[in-house]
Amino acid sequence: MPVVKEETVAIGSDADVVLVRQRVRRRAQELRFSLVDQTKLVTAASELARNALEHGRGGEMLLQVLEEPPRSGLRLVFVDRGPGISNVELAMKDGYTTGGGLGLGLGGAKRLVNEFAVESAPGAGTRVTVTKWH
Amino acid sequence: MDRIPILRMGEFLLVTIQVDMHDQLALTLQDDLTAQITRTGARGVLIDISSLDVVDSFIGRMLGSIASMARLMNAETVVVGMQPSVAITLVELGLTLHGIRTALNVEKGMALLRAGAARRSRA
Numbered sequence: 618m619p620v621v622k623e624e625t626v627a628i629g630s631d632a633d634v635v636l637v638r639q640r641v642r643r644r645a646q647e648l649r650f651s652l653v654d655q656t657k658l659v660t661a662a663s664e665l666a667r668n669a670l671e672h673g674r675g676g677e678m679l680l681q682v683l684e685e686p687p688r689s690g691l692r693l694v695f696v697d698r699g700p701g702i703s704n705v706e707l708a709m710k711d712g713y714t715t716g717g718g719l720g721l722g723l724g725g726a727k728r729l730v731n732e733f734a735v736e737s738a739p740g741a742g743t744r745v746t747v748t749k750w751h
Numbered sequence: 752m753d754r755i756p757i758l759r760m761g762e763f764l765l766v767t768i769q770v771d772m773h774d775q776l777a778l779t780l781q782d783d784l785t786a787q788i789t790r791t792g793a794r795g796v797l798i799d800i801s802s803l804d805v806v807d808s809f810i811g812r813m814l815g816s817i818a819s820m821a822r823l824m825n826a827e828t829v830v831v832g833m834q835p836s837v838a839i840t841l842v843e844l845g846l847t848l849h850g851i852r853t854a855l856n857v858e859k860g861m862a863l864l865r866a867g868a869a870r871r872s873r874a
């Protein structure tokens with residue numbers, strides 16, 4: 618699957634979460650995603666960036682523009698070197714949180730995109746990959 | 752900008768969120784609003800989010816806690832101007848803003864607040 622563009626955004630602070638939202642918005646606009654699809658992807662990105670920051674001690678987002686005619690897509694990969702998730706299935710459940718959150722981030726992000734994958738192991742960090750097609 | 756301005760309009764407070772807020776800015780707004788309600792004895796808070804093109808779980812949670820805190824201080828909260836794409840996304844995210852009243856625009860929100868305040872003074 619051809620990646621035609623790539624960029625990386627570091628996630629180390631609140632301001633970086635805002636930057637992630639802006640970068641994803643801009644790319645989604647360039648690809649002419651509908652406003653609703655833009656908003657869904659940006660919201661998912663915001664959740665995953667905040668997770669990387671709060672639960673994963675910071676990390677980065679890799680953004681890839683995919684061209685696979687006739688469709689194009691945006692793939693976002695959130696990587697951190699934090700404590701990892703010991704039970705991914707449990708973490709995905711709505712309402713499950715180990716912080717003071719609502720526990721909606723992971724499950725919600727999955728509903729907002731077309732493809733969703735979490736790879737994580739205790740002590741080995743977390744990688745969440747999401748793709749939205751247009 | 753490190754603070755979102757809070758405007759006083761009679762017995763109500765008006766907040767217009769015009770920037771993509773980072774988390775700390777949202778928390779500061781929450782604190783500032785609580786302080787202002789206490790100081791002014793405001794009966795209602797109107798939050799205009801028409802410029803916001805995303806509301807994630809963090810911002811949603813903040814709106815919810817503002818509303819619950821305001822309620823404890825006998826003030827009602829109305830959120831106005833949510834963009835349709837934001838509303839659709841919130842539903843899919845699974846965030847229900849229960850306990851938060853919403854209105855289409857500032858004018859309608861103000862009318863709701865006035866009606867509520869009148870009802871409560873009669874009671």
Ligand SMILES: Nc1ncnc2c1ncn2[C@@H]1O[C@H](COP(=O)(O)OP(=O)(O)OP(=O)(O)O)[C@@H](O)[C@H]1O
Binds near residue numbers: 720
């Ligand atoms: N990158 C990560 N590293 C380590 N743990 C994570 C990571 N992302 C999520 N988790 C774990 O999964 C749980 C659920 O995540 P989710 O985003 O659904 O909810 P939350 O972040 O706790 O709350 P919310 O996102 O609603 O504010 C978290 O509480 C945390 O324990």
Ligand SMILES: [Mg+2]
Binds near residue numbers: 667721722723
């Ligand atoms: Mg989260």
